[in-house]
Amino acid sequence: MGVKRFFRILLAMWLLPVMALADDRLVRLHAPQVLIETGLLKHILPRFSLKTQVRVQVVRDGEARDATLGGSGTPLFFGLGQTWHLTVKNPDHLGSKRFSDWLGSQVGQRAITGFAPNGQALFAPPADQTVAVVDVSLDGDADIGHKVSRRACARCHAVDAATRWNSIGSTPSFAVLRSFEDWEERFSVFYILKPHGAFTQIEDVTPPFPADRPSPIVPIALTLDEVEALLAYVATMKAADLGGALVHQ
Numbered sequence: 001m002g003v004k005r006f007f008r009i010l011l012a013m014w015l016l017p018v019m020a021l022a023d024d025r026l027v028r029l030h031a032p033q034v035l036i037e038t039g040l041l042k043h044i045l046p047r048f049s050l051k052t053q054v055r056v057q058v059v060r061d062g063e064a065r066d067a068t069l070g071g072s073g074t075p076l077f078f079g080l081g082q083t084w085h086l087t088v089k090n091p092d093h094l095g096s097k098r099f100s101d102w103l104g105s106q107v108g109q110r111a112i113t114g115f116a117p118n119g120q121a122l123f124a125p126p127a128d129q130t131v132a133v134v135d136v137s138l139d140g141d142a143d144i145g146h147k148v149s150r151r152a153c154a155r156c157h158a159v160d161a162a163t164r165w166n167s168i169g170s171t172p173s174f175a176v177l178r179s180f181e182d183w184e185e186r187f188s189v190f191y192i193l194k195p196h197g198a199f200t201q202i203e204d205v206t207p208p209f210p211a212d213r214p215s216p217i218v219p220i221a222l223t224l225d226e227v228e229a230l231l232a233y234v235a236t237m238k239a240a241d242l243g244g245a246l247v248h249q
């Protein structure tokens with residue numbers, strides 16, 4: 001070690017409140033197990049730390065944390081059927097601020113969307129949508145469609161008044177989707193619109209999931225008849241009043 005470097009380090013140790021520095025350089029991050037299991041964090045965190053010298057420690061449920069990846073806060077990326085957000089406990093905490101800035105930066109976003117464990121990117125920018133048109137008629141059976149919605153879609157969407165509480169916060173309810181002018185088109189091709197493609201199979205329409213890319217969640221399997229029934233059901237729904245306060249349910 002050079003003499004100059006030695007003195008610089010000595011000076012740094014002398015002058016800086018070492019513990020505070022260590023705190024600023026550590027972010028305790030909480031994320032849901034399902035996100036951890038994809039391996040995304042193992043992919044991006046070393047990149048962030050290398051760039052910033054801020055270490056991120058993933059903490060368990062109930063442990064003290066500086067930042068949380070989940071359903072609320074700043075939207076950062078999309079995948080596994082939802083938009084992922086970051087909340088930071090203390091915006092003045094230097095490490096948290098750098099982490100949050102980095103995730104939203106071009107470099108951070110590239111690290112996230114570049115994560116492709118089996119050659120297929122699992123995560124996309126937060127508001128990424130594709131549009132396509134397919135012919136599906138409205139002569140299906142609305143009652144069957146209602147049942148299909150409850151079975152296949154209510155996991156994430158509010159599909160009727162009774163399921164309004166168990167759907168994921170950022171996912172639009174069917175009533176909201178129904179109020180869009182192009183609702184019919186969206187429902188006709190929902191299975192190729194994000195996020196459904198990764199976990200939805202329509203008999204005789206979609207190719208099977210590739211062997212190395214199984215559905216990340218319990219898949220949705222429907223026939224075209226069921227999709228038509230679904231459309232017939234949605235057609236009978238009352239559109240949500242988007243002028244009112246209840247935009248999401």
Ligand code: HEC
Binds near residue numbers: 194230
């Ligand atoms: C695992 C969660 C999940 C399940 C299950 C699910 N969806 Fe979705 N769906 C979402 C999310 C999240 C969005 C919002 C996507 C966005 O905003 O980009 C969405 C959006 C939609 C949209 C609007 C798409 C667009 O781009 O405008 C339609 C239509 C839709 N879903 C229909 C369905 C139907 C029909 C089912 C059941 C057969 C279903 N979804 C099951 C998560 C899910």
